[in-house]
Amino acid sequence: MKITELIGISSIKLNALAKEGIHDAQDLLFFFPRRYLDRTNVQKIGQLRGIGEEVTIAGTISQINELGFKARKRLEIVIKDETGGIKAIWFKGGYYIKKRFKIGQKIALFGTVKQFGRHLSMAHPETDDLGEVSDLANFSTIVAIYPSGQHFHKARLYNSIIQKWITQLLNHSSLCSLIPEFIPEYIRSTYSFPNRTDAIRAIHTPSSHEAHKQALRRFKFEEFFLFQLSMERIHGERRTSKAGPRLTNNTPNTRLYFDQVLPFELTSGQKSALKNIQDDVRSGQQMNRLIQGDVGAGKTVVAMGALLMAVDNGYQGALVAPTEILAEQHFASLRKAFSKLDISIRLLIGGQKTGLRREILTDIEGGTCNIIVGTHAVIQKGVNFHKLGMVVIDEQHRFGVQQRAALLQKANNPHMLVMSATPIPRSLAMSLYADLDISLIKGLPKGRKAIRTAIRSEKKRTDVYHFVEQEISDGGQIYIIYPLIEESEVLDLKDATAGFQQISQRFPSARVALLHGRISSEEKDAIMQSFTKGEIDILVSTTVIEVGVDVPNASVMIIEHAERFGLSQLHQLRGRIGRGSRQSYCILIPDHAVSKSGAVRLKTMERTTDGFEIAEVDLKLRGPGDFLGTKQSGLPDFKFADIIQDQDLLGIAKNQARELMRKDSLLSKQEHFELKQFFESYYREKNQFYGLA
Numbered sequence: 001m002k003i004t005e006l007i008g009i010s011s012i013k014l015n016a017l018a019k020e021g022i023h024d025a026q027d028l029l030f031f032f033p034r035r036y037l038d039r040t041n042v043q044k045i046g047q048l049r050g051i052g053e054e055v056t057i058a059g060t061i062s063q064i065n066e067l068g069f070k071a072r073k074r075l076e077i078v079i080k081d082e083t084g085g086i087k088a089i090w091f092k093g094g095y096y097i098k099k100r101f102k103i104g105q106k107i108a109l110f111g112t113v114k115q116f117g118r119h120l121s122m123a124h125p126e127t128d129d130l131g132e133v134s135d136l137a138n139f140s141t142i143v144a145i146y147p148s149g150q151h152f153h154k155a156r157l158y159n160s161i162i163q164k165w166i167t168q169l170l171n172h173s174s175l176c177s178l179i180p181e182f183i184p185e186y187i188r189s190t191y192s193f194p195n196r197t198d199a200i201r202a203i204h205t206p207s208s209h210e211a212h213k214q215a216l217r218r219f220k221f222e223e224f225f226l227f228q229l230s231m232e233r234i235h236g237e238r239r240t241s242k243a244g245p246r247l248t249n250n251t252p253n254t255r256l257y258f259d260q261v262l263p264f265e266l267t268s269g270q271k272s273a274l275k276n277i278q279d280d281v282r283s284g285q286q287m288n289r290l291i292q293g294d295v296g297a298g299k300t301v302v303a304m305g306a307l308l309m310a311v312d313n314g315y316q317g318a319l320v321a322p323t324e325i326l327a328e329q330h331f332a333s334l335r336k337a338f339s340k341l342d343i344s345i346r347l348l349i350g351g352q353k354t355g356l357r358r359e360i361l362t363d364i365e366g367g368t369c370n371i372i373v374g375t376h377a378v379i380q381k382g383v384n385f386h387k388l389g390m391v392v393i394d395e396q397h398r399f400g401v402q403q404r405a406a407l408l409q410k411a412n413n414p415h416m417l418v419m420s421a422t423p424i425p426r427s428l429a430m431s432l433y434a435d436l437d438i439s440l441i442k443g444l445p446k447g448r449k450a451i452r453t454a455i456r457s458e459k460k461r462t463d464v465y466h467f468v469e470q471e472i473s474d475g476g477q478i479y480i481i482y483p484l485i486e487e488s489e490v491l492d493l494k495d496a497t498a499g500f501q502q503i504s505q506r507f508p509s510a511r512v513a514l515l516h517g518r519i520s521s522e523e524k525d526a527i528m529q530s531f532t533k534g535e536i537d538i539l540v541s542t543t544v545i546e547v548g549v550d551v552p553n554a555s556v557m558i559i560e561h562a563e564r565f566g567l568s569q570l571h572q573l574r575g576r577i578g579r580g581s582r583q584s585y586c587i588l589i590p591d592h593a594v595s596k597s598g599a600v601r602l603k604t605m606e607r608t609t610d611g612f613e614i615a616e617v618d619l620k621l622r623g624p625g626d627f628l629g630t631k632q633s634g635l636p637d638f639k640f641a642d643i644i645q646d647q648d649l650l651g652i653a654k655n656q657a658r659e660l661m662r663k664d665s666l667l668s669k670q671e672h673f674e675l676k677q678f679f680e681s682y683y684r685e686k687n688q689f690y691g692l693a
């Protein structure tokens with residue numbers, strides 16, 4: 001059935017649907033309700049008693065009034081059902097809201113009941129348009145409320161119309177072919193997943209909450225299952241077909257570096273990660289390994305080990321970082337670390353002079369350069385390696401999967417090591433990154449003193465500065481961080497610049513520098529180098545130093561407007577201190593007004609330095625999509641499923657996918673016929689996305 005056959009469809013309505021991504025009947029069937037109005041739970045206005053209670057009511061608009069002037073303008077509407085009336089009030093934006101209502105319209109309100117004098121009211125309730133034609137007495141038990149797309153209202157696309165259309169589709173004889181079943185029967189029966197048509201019915205016209213829940217579970221499983229099947233396929237292909245360079249261990253440079261040059265002993269986490277890498281690279285298969293370790297765990301040394309293994313076996317190694325500052329820093333520390341070794345290292349970043357760039361590219365292509373450190377610039381066309389054997393990607397969550405894939409295409413199956421400080425629970429990581437093996441570096445190097453963190457109000461600024469003075473005279477170095485406001489780089493710059501001037505005046509004898517995203521990379525480089533060398537006492541900076549930067553002597557970090565930062569970001573930033581043997585301090589200075597979640601973030605920072613604990617709180621505050629940055633981390637955007645909350649389903653999907661690929665990897669059995677169609681098109685689509693297989 002075509003979408004144009006819907007009763008009462010018009011080009012205006014078609015347009016509005018298209019703007020919400022609904023182009024055909026399937027799309028409409030998969031336009032799921034935002035919430036449900038449970039009639040048994042809709043209260044009669046006359047019976048509302050509990051003041052301060054959250055309730056849903058439904059009724060007809062009997063009055064619309066605009067009151068007050070200018071800033072004190074408010075919109076009031078009165079809704080009546082057969083038992084009484086209630087006032088809904090909007091203090092701001094009333095003008096826009098008013099346009100959505102007219103007298104006689106039936107709407108539902110969801111909100112908190114208040115009492116003013118004898119009158120009941122709700123301030124800023126959620127409203128759902130029940131449509132002009134909907135008869136309140138004819139509610140089925142549970143009514144679907146659809147997301148009201150921005151363009152819906154103008155096109156008179158009321159909830160009731162969408163309901164009607166969907167009913168039309170559900171009753172159509174071709175429903176089964178519109179949404180064919182593809183989950184094999186034996187899986188559905190094992191987990192009591194309803195079949196696809198029953199499930200879609202239960203989503204739009206649920207007979208009970210339980211039925212709806214089961215149906216939703218099924219669709220979540222669907223998403224996970226296809227995802228896990230593709231992971232299995234990628235995994236399988238890698239395992240069976242991709243040979244990698246065979247590298248021997250314990251070669252001269254590696255021994256020299258680890259036995260004689262390295263000034264400290266490796267932690268047990270670092271040792272076991274290196275052992276994992278050694279085993280991988282000598283197996284003859286391509287390595288795809290993720291190193292997870294909290295900020296400051298010492299991932300760079302592990303990367304150095306991996307690079308040395310490649311170089312010692314006559315291959316080139318590449319170390320890629322998400323920012324220029326970090327790339328430059330890695331370049332400097334590799335050069336220093338390997339200064340006694342006979343290894344040529346080059347830095348490749350954007351904005352280098354043409355002559356220099358040409359020289360570097362020639363070195364890379366000719367093979368005279370052994371290790372290339374750089375940014376995205378390394379991935380670009382025109383960068384050709386002589387014999388690339390090891391790719392290390394630092395802070396991998398900052399890179400897309402495509403960029404990872406593009407790097408791998410620079411050579412014939414080089415080994416790949418990706419490093420991440422985002423603490424994802426291990427079981428979850430294993431499900432998500434089926435294409436990666438995982439090493440976890442637990443704990444921090446010995447001798448670190450736990451960073452002390454304190455929240456200080458504006459009033460305490462004098463004390464804070466006093467403390468800064470002491471630290472500087474004690475030989476310490478200070479970071480002062482200003483937030484990066486992406487929508488307004490100008491504003492952010494103003495903040496940091498003003499801060500810099502103020503600090504320079506307040507500390508006339510200190511050496512103060514300013515770092516932000518707008519200055520040239522040479523200048524940035526110069527500033528970072530002098531800070532590293534201890535020639536700068538106070539570095540005022542935006543969040544450009546957020547990831548990776550390593551200056552062990554820096555012992556104090558002051559974060560201005562601290563409540564504006566995300567929790568994981570604060571943790572990353574704080575990870576810039578506490579990297580040496582000095583006692584380090586992080587001072588969070590919030591603005592006067594801090595939101596509830598802002599306060600939770602700051603308190604959490606004060607309470608703990610444990611990355612996993614912080615990640616958990618962050619996850620709760622932000623939800624998984626935001627937390628993992630699905631787009632960036634290369635995870636698909638699941639429409640229905642939630643990778644944290646639905647972990648059990650993710651696990652089931654993984655096991656079933658694995659089992660199925662073992663039994664019928666080509667999906668050629670009859671019982672997998674539909675699945676094959678579905679999966680192949682899913683895989684093709686995602687393939688571009690993964691760029692891996």
Ligand code: ADP
Pocket residue numbers: 264265266267270293294295296297298299300301421445446548550552575579
């Ligand atoms: P991250 O895991 O955040 O990338 P780095 O690799 O930058 O951490 O290491 C943080 C600091 O700890 C660096 O100054 C590094 O030299 C130092 N470090 C790393 N490993 C050890 C160790 N085993 N013992 C002492 N210091 C170490």
Ligand code: MG
Pocket residue numbers: 299300394548
């Ligand atoms: Mg690092």
